[in-house]
Amino acid sequence: MGTRKRDAVVELENEHERLLSDLDRRLIAGRGDVELADTDAADGAARLLTADGDDLALAVQMALEVLGFVVVDMDQVHPEGDRREDLRVQGPDRPGGEAIVEMKGSGNRSPRTKLTELNRLLTEMPAPRRAMTRTPTSDLTGRATPTGPDA
Known part of the structure; x- marks a missing residue:
């Protein structure tokens, strides 16, 4: 047993x-x-949150293109010493409309440093053109009223 x-x-x-x-x-x-x-994930969409520099620019460009936007890499347009924005983006639903995209990765800088640099870049860029349209109230006076984000 x-x-x-x-x-x-x-x-x-x-x-x-x-x-x-x-x-x-x-x-x-x-x-x-x-x-x-x-x-x-690091090679895909997660790069939007983790990448820096050219890798971040490429990740954002690819994401915007997947969403249907037309994207121009401005590093390919402007010479090395005269670069400002990273991308220019046109949406399929706003013909003639264009967005200027400046990307900043996390790096090791503080948020305040990034905001100071962004403010400097914005002040160096030419002012956006305002669209002039007639509205029902301007038809009475005959004057055009500016529209857009700064109006």
């Missing part, structure tokens, strides 16, 4: 080892899958 119980214990120990080996194999495979997913 003692031999059967010993054999049963040995069998349980062998099954235990097989199960642990199987779990270890599955755990290693799962960790590999997570690592691949993290790498894919």
